[in-house]
Amino acid sequence: MEGITKMKIHMGLDVGSTTVKLVIINENYEILFQEYTRHRSDIEETTKNVLKQAYDSHPEFKNSDCTIMVTGSGGMYVEDNLNIEFIQEVVAGTTAIKKYIPNADVCIELGGEDSKITYLKGNVEQRMNSICAGGTGAFIDQMAALLKTDASGLNELAKDYKKIFSIASRCGVYAKTDIQALINQGATKEDMAVSVFQSVVNQTISNLACGRPIEGNIVFLGGPLYFLSELRNRFITTLDDGVNTFYSPENAQVFVALGAAIASMDGEVVKYEDLLNRSYDKKQEISDELILEPLFKNENEKEEFNENHKKSNVKFKNLDEVQGNLYLGIDAGSTTSKIVVIDEDCNIVYNFYANNQGNPLDLVKEQLSVIYSKLNDNQKIASSGITGYGEDFIKQALSVDFGEVETIAHLTAARYFDPDVDFVLDIGGQDMKAMHVNDGIIDSIQLNEACSSGCGSFIETFAHSLNLSVQEFQQKALESQNPVDLGSRCTVFMNSKVKQAQKEGASVSDIAAGLCYSVIKNAIQKVIKLRDPSKLGEHIVVQGGTFYGDAILRAFEKITGKVPTRPNISGLMGAMGMALIAKEKSTGYSTILSEDELEKFEYTQEQAECKYCSNHCKLTINKFANGKKFVTGNRCERGAGISLDKKDKLPNMYDYKNKRLFGYKSIPEDKARATVGIPRVLNMYENYPFWHTFFTNLGYRVVLSSKSSREIYEKGISSITSETCCYPAKLVHGHIEDLLEKNVDMIFYPSVFFEKQEYDKANNHINCPVVTGYPEVIKNNVDGLKNTKYFNPFISFQDKNKLKTRLIDELKELGLSDKDISNSVDRAWDELEKYRKDVKIEGKKALSKIREMGKKAIVLAGRPYHVDSEINHGIPELITSLGLGVLSEDSIIDYDDDVDSDLRVLDQWVYHSRLYRAAEIVGNSEDLEMVQLNSFGCGIDAVTTDQVNEILSAKGKIYTVLKIDEISNLGAVKIRIRSLIQALEKKNFVPNVKKSYHVEKVEFTKKMKEEYTILAPQMAPDHFEIMESLFKDNGYKVEFLKDVNSKVIDEGLKYVNNDACYPSITVVGQMMEAINSGRYDTDKLALLMSQTGGACRASNYVGFIRKALKEAGYENIPVIAISWQNIETNEGFNLSPLVLQKMIVAVLYGDLIMRLSNFTRAYEKEKQTDLLKQKWIEECQKRVLKSSSKLFRQTVDEIIEDFSKIELLDIQKPKVGIVGEILVKYLPQANNNLQDLLEKEGCEVVMPDLTDFVLYCLRNEYHKGNFLSKSKFTGFMCNMGVNLIEHYRKYIRNQLIKSKFTHPLKIQELEDYAQEVVSLGNQYGEGWLLTAEMIELIHINANNIVCIQPFGCLPNHITGKGVIKRIRQLYPQANIIPIDYDPGASEVNQINRIKLMLSQAKEKINN
Secondary structure, eight states, X not given: OTTSOOOEEEEEEEEXXXXXXXXXXXXXXXXXXXXXXXXXXXXXXXXXXXXXXXXXXXXXXXXXEEEEEEESTTHHHHXXXXXXXXXXXXXXXXXXXXXXXXXXXXXXXXXXXXXEEEEOSSSOEEEEOOSOOTTSHHHHXXXXXXXTSOXXXXXXXXXXXXXXXXXXXXXXXXXXXXXXXXXXXXXXXXXXXXXXXXXXXHHHIIIIITTOOOOXXXXXXXXXXXXXXXXXXXXXXHHOOXXXXXXXXXXXXXXXXXXXXXXXXXXXXXXXXXXXXXOOOXXXXXXXXXXXXXXXXXXXXXXXXXXXXXSOOOOBOOGGGOOEEEEEEXXXXXXXXXXXXXXXXXXXXXXXXXXXXXXHHHHHHHHHHHHHHHOOTTEEEEEEEEESTTHHHHHHHHTOSEEOXXXXXXXXXXXXXXXXXXXXXXXXXXXXXXXXXXXXXXXXXXXXXXXXXXXXXXXXXXXXXXXXXXXXXXXXXXXXXXXXXXXXXXXXXXXXXXXXXXXXXXXXXXXXXXXXXXXXXXXXXXXXXXXXXXXXXXXXXXXXXXXXXXXXXXXXXXXXXXXXXXXXXXXXXXXXXXXXXXXXXXXXXXXXXXHHHHHHOOEEEEEEEOOSSTTOXXXXXXXXXXSOEEEESOSSTTTTTOOOOGGGOOOBHHHHHHHHHHOOOOOOGGGXXXXXXXXXXXXXXXXXXXXXXHXXXXXXXXXXXXXXXXXXXXXXXXXXXXXXXXXXXXXXXXXXXXXXXXXXXXXXXXXXXXOOOOXXXXXXXXXXXXXXXXXXXXXXXXGGGGGSEEEOOEEESSOHHHHHHHXXXXXXXXXXXXXXXXXXXXXXXXXXXXXXXXXXXXXXXXXXXXXHTTXXXXXXXXOGGGGSHHHHTTHHHHHHXXXXXXXXXXGSOXXXXXXXXXXXXXXXXXXXXXXXXXXXXXXXXXXEEXXXXXXXXXXXXXXXXXXXXXXXXXXXXXXXXXXXXXXXXXXXXXXXXXXXXXXXXXXXXOOOOSOOOOOOOOOOOHHHHHHOEEEEEOOOHHHHHHHHHHHHHTTOEEEEEOOOOHHHHHHHHHHSOTTSOHHHHHHHHHHHHHHHTTSSOGGGEEEEEEXXXXXXXXXXXXXXXXXXXXXXXXXXXXXXXXXXXXXXXXXXXXXXXHHHHHHHHHHHHHHHHHHHHHXXXXXXXXXXXXXXXXXXXXXXXXXXXXXXXXHHHHHHHHHHHHHHTSOBOOOOOOEEEEEEOHHXXXXXXXXXXXXXXXXXXXXXXXXXXXXXXXXXXXXXXXXXXXXXXXXXXXXXXXXXXXXXXXXXXXXXXXXXXXXXXXXXXXXXXXXXXXXXXXXXXXXXXXXXXXXXXXXXXXXXXXXXXXEEEETTOHHHHHHTTTTHHHHHHHOTTXXXXXXEEOTTOOHHHHHHHHHHHHHHHHHHHHO
C-alpha cells in the first residue's frame, strides 16, 4: 500500500432547489467526475447515492485524501448533517468564473426556483429573485406541461417560430391564462414556445437588473440556460447591442459545484471513506406549533364522514332504459368541456368530461354526433343549454337554445342538491368561486383574481413532483398523523416551504395533508376573506374537480366545522345546471342543429386586429357554412361590425374624460419659447389641464407623451426598481423614455403631496405615496435624464397663493417674471376647476340620458388614471356592450355631497375620499351600481375596498371589485359583470336609508383608568421596557404584547385585508390573539395604538383594529389612538408635558444602551454584555421617573463608564447596518431574529437610534410649512420640541465623542445627507430618514446595509428600493441588500441573500 502515491482530490457538492450536482477535480483543476441529477425532494438519499456512485466508478478514489465544500439552497441542511463546510452559492459561482473566465463582466444564472444576476466588475453586486418565481426553471417546466411537452420539447418547438406574443411572466399561473387564451385563439405551438422564453428574459431583466445595465462579457450559467439553446438565443437577441460578447461554458450546469471544489482546496483533508460513513443523525424537528390535527383522529370519525357523504347522489341510468324528452347541458370551460344529458326525472343518462385541447367547439360537435348515434326513435333532445368560456361562440355555431353565465348554472345545480343552499364553493383547475346566496339570488361572488394558489392545478403540480397521481396524493393525506402547517402563499413559494418541511423530517403524507389544509385556508382567507368560518352559512355545497378527493373535503370540514353537501358529480355541476335550466325553459322543441345539419357543419377561422380604438382587440373571425359570421375577442360591438346610431349609444364617461382631459392644443414649435415634456401618467390624469394651461400661457409648447401601450411599458422595463409596485407606476418609466425620444427641451413632472381639499369631513387630502414620490424614483433611476432638464418640485394644490410662491421659487432658472408666473397660475387654476365642472355637468347629462333610455348605469370607480385604456383594458367598452352606461366616480358627486357619518378608516387620500362619497350616492339610488377598479399591488386599496364594501352593503347593494394589472384577460371580468346584471334582474332593491355603517368610537374615560389594563403592540423592546415603568407610575396599567408567532399571524390574516402590509397584520394579530386567549378580562381592557396621520397606511391601523373588534364581537373595548396632531381625544388618557419629557429621556436611555451593547457584544472576551444591558434597563426604569437633569447626566456617564470596562478582543469584524420600516427593524420576532443571525455570522451590528424617528416626525411638520403650504406656526412649535430633544442629546453626544464609541448626529446633519439623493418632501413611512440613515451608516464605515421592509410597503418603493442605485453611484463602497419580510417569506431565501452580502463584506476586510 505504501508504494502507491495517494491521490488528492477536491470535491464540490451543489444541492439546489430541484437538483444535486457533484464535481470532483484533481490538483491541476482537471475534472475527474461530474454528475447532475434531480433529487425529487429527497436530498438525503440523492446526496448519498451521488457520492457513492463516484466512489464506485473510480477505483483510484479509494483511500484518497479529499477536501469538500457544499453549496446551494439545500446545502445548509447537508452542512449541518455531514459536517461539511458551506460556501454561499454565488461566491462559489464567482470563484469558478474568476478561474475559468477571468474577463467576465456579468453572469446570468437560472436555476429551478431562482434566478440570479451577478455583476463582477466595478461595484460587485448580486441580485436574486426574492418573492416571485416567475421566469425560473420551474416556470418553464410548468409552461411546457401546458403545451403537452417538456422543457427540451419546448426548445425544439421554439426553433421554428414566426411571431412572439407577450406573455405575463410575472407568475406561472397568469402565464397559464395567457397561454390558454393564445391556444383558444389558435396560435401555433412554435410561437407560444418562443413567447415563453421571451417572457423569462423580460422577467429576469426587469426584476433583477432593476435599472443596472447588463453589458460587456456576459456568461450564462445554470441548468435551463445550459440545456435550452433557444432560451440563450432570446437572451442574446434582447441584450445584444453589437458590443457585448456571450459565453456559455461547456459545463455550465455544474459550474457552481466546480467553484465549490476549487474553494475547498485549502480546507481540511478527510478520507473519502469517512465521508461515505457519515450519517444524517441530526433530524431537525418540526416545531410543535407547526403541526396541525390529523384529518381523521380515529376510525369512528372516518365512518361518520363516509356516512355523511353517502346521501348527496344523483341517479345514473342507461340511455336505453328511458323514453321521451331529453335535455342537454354543455359547460365549455377554459381547459375542459363537460356534457350532461338528463331525462324528465333528472336522471343522468349520458355524461362526458375531457380536456378540450384549446378547441371546445370541435369537441362538443363530436360529442353531439355520438349522442345522436345512440338515440332511438322514441327519444329526442327537447332543449339544450350552454355555459362557460366558449358559450357565445358555440351557441352561435350550433344554435343551442339557451346560454347562461356560469355562476347561475352552478347555482341551479347546487339548488337541485340542496334547495336551501346559502353558500357555494367551487374550486376548479385554476379558478375558485365562492357565492353567497340569499333567497335564491346570488348576493355576492368572490373569484380568485390575482393568484391561483390553492386551486386544483396547484395540487396536481405537487402530486406530480412527488411522482403520485392526484388520487394517490389525497389518499396519502388521509393517512397522515402529523400534518405540517405550510401557510397559504403562492404556489411556487410553497415549494420552498415544502422543502423546509422535508428538511425537518416530514413525511410525504404529512406534507400532502398540510397542502390540503392550505388549499382550504387559502380559499377561506384569501378568496372569501372570511374571518369566522361559522358565518359561512348552514347549507353549503362544495363542488369542482378538486373536491373529488376526500382529503380536501375533510380539510374543509376540519377548518370550518361544517358538514357540506358534496354532489357525486362535483366536476359536472355547470353542465348539470344547464341541463336543468334547459328543462325548465323548454318548449318541447329544440333549435340545436339536427343530425343531418351537424354532418354538413364546418367553419373557417381568420385572425384580425380591430383598429377602432387603442385597445386593438385581437379578433378571431369564424365563418360558418350557413353564411353566419361570429367574431370573438372583441370588447365592444364595433369590432363585430355592428354600427349603432348616435342616439342608441350608451354614455361612457371614461371615454369622455380621456378626450376632454388631453384634448388641448399646443403652441406651434416656431412660435414657442421652448418645449416642455409632460408624461401622461398617474396624477396628470387629474392635473393636466392645469399644467397645460400654465405652460402654454408662459409661451412654451407642451408635448405630451404618447398613449400608454404595451410597447411603452416595455421601453421602460429596465429601470423599474421594485417589482411589487403597481402597474400604473411601472408605466411611468416608459412614458419618460418616450418623451426623451421626442427630444423635448425639458421634462416637468412635479411631486404633488396635497391635492385640493374637496370635502369638509375628510381628515386629510394627500396623494398616495407612490403617486407623490414617483418623480423621485424617475430622477434617481432613469439614466437618459442626464442630458435633459428635469423638474420635479414638491408642491401642493391646497392654496393658490402659496402655490405661486413655490413655482416662482422652483422655476427660477427659466428666467420668467414673477408676474407672468402668477397670472399663469390664475388662469391654470380656473381651467382645472372648469375641467372638474365639465365632468360633473357631462355626468348629469349622461345620467339623465341613461334614465331616458330606461337603462341602468354602472359607476366604475377608480383613480383618475384608470381612464387610461392600457390600465383598464377596455372594461368600460365591455360594460356598455352588455347594455349598461358607464359613469365615473367623480362625475356623479357634487362638492356638497358629503358622507352622512364618520368613516371607520382615516379618510386621508383625495382620490379615495371621492370613492366613499360616490358609494354613498350609489347606495341611495335604484338605477346605479358600483364596480370598483383596483390595481394589483395597490396598498391603499387594502384600506378602501373594505370601507366601500361596508358603505354599500349597509345600503343593501352588491359590491363588485375588479383587480386589474398588466394582463388583459377579460374572462373573469365578464363573468362578474354578467352575474351582477343577473342578480339585479331578480332582486328588487329597496333603499335602506336607516342602516348605518358607522362604527361607534368607544371613549376611554377617566373612570376606566383605574381598573382597565391597556394593551399596546411591542415595537422596540429595549426602549419600551423603560417606558412601561413611566406609564405605570402615572396610573396606567400598560402591557406591551411581545409575541409574534404563527398564531398571531393567523389571527391577523383573519381580520385584516390580505393586501395590507405585514406590520398591520402583526399589530392586529397581537391584539386579537391576546383578547381571544382568555388571559384578560375583556370587559376591563383597552387597546393603545399610535397614529402618525401621514400618507403611509400606518395611520389606518386604528381603523383596522376597530374593524377586527367589531367582527369578533368586542365592540365595547375602547381603542386609544395617540398622535401628535390629536386626531382623536380621550378624556381618560392624556400625558402631561412633564411625562412627555420623561418619555423622551426613556427613548434616549434606550438608544444609548442599544448603541453600546451592540458594539461590545461583537468584541467582548467574556459574555457579559447582555447581563449588563439587562441591569441598566432595570436601573433606568427607576431613574426615568425622577426628572432632574443632574441625574440624567450622571446616568449617561455611568452607562458609558460601565460599558467601557468590558474587555474587548482586538479583531476586525464587518459592520452591518440595519435600516427599514420601524416595526420590522426593531422587533426581533418580526425579522426572524436578524440581529442574532448577523452576530452569529461574525458581524458587528449597527442600529440607528429610535430618537431619529421621533425627530423626523417633528421636523416634517416644519418642512411642510416650507414646501407644502401648511401652517408655519405648527412647524415652529414642533421645532421647539426638536430643540428640547437635541438639548438632552447634546450631552450624550459630547460624552460619546470622548469615548471609544460612535455618536449620533444632529437631525439637521441627517437632512443634509438625505438631500444628496431625495427631497425632504418625501414624508411617508420612514421617508427621507431611511435614505439619510443609509448614508450615515456608510460614513461610519458600516458599508454593508440590510434594508428591510414589509412586503408591499408603499413608501419603501421610493425611499428604500428607489434610492439604492443612486447611493451606489455616490458611494461605490456601499453594499446594500433589500429584503422583504412577510408572513409567507421563506427564511432560507432570506438567509441566502444575507450570507451573500456578508461574503462580500468579509472579502473586503481580508483584502
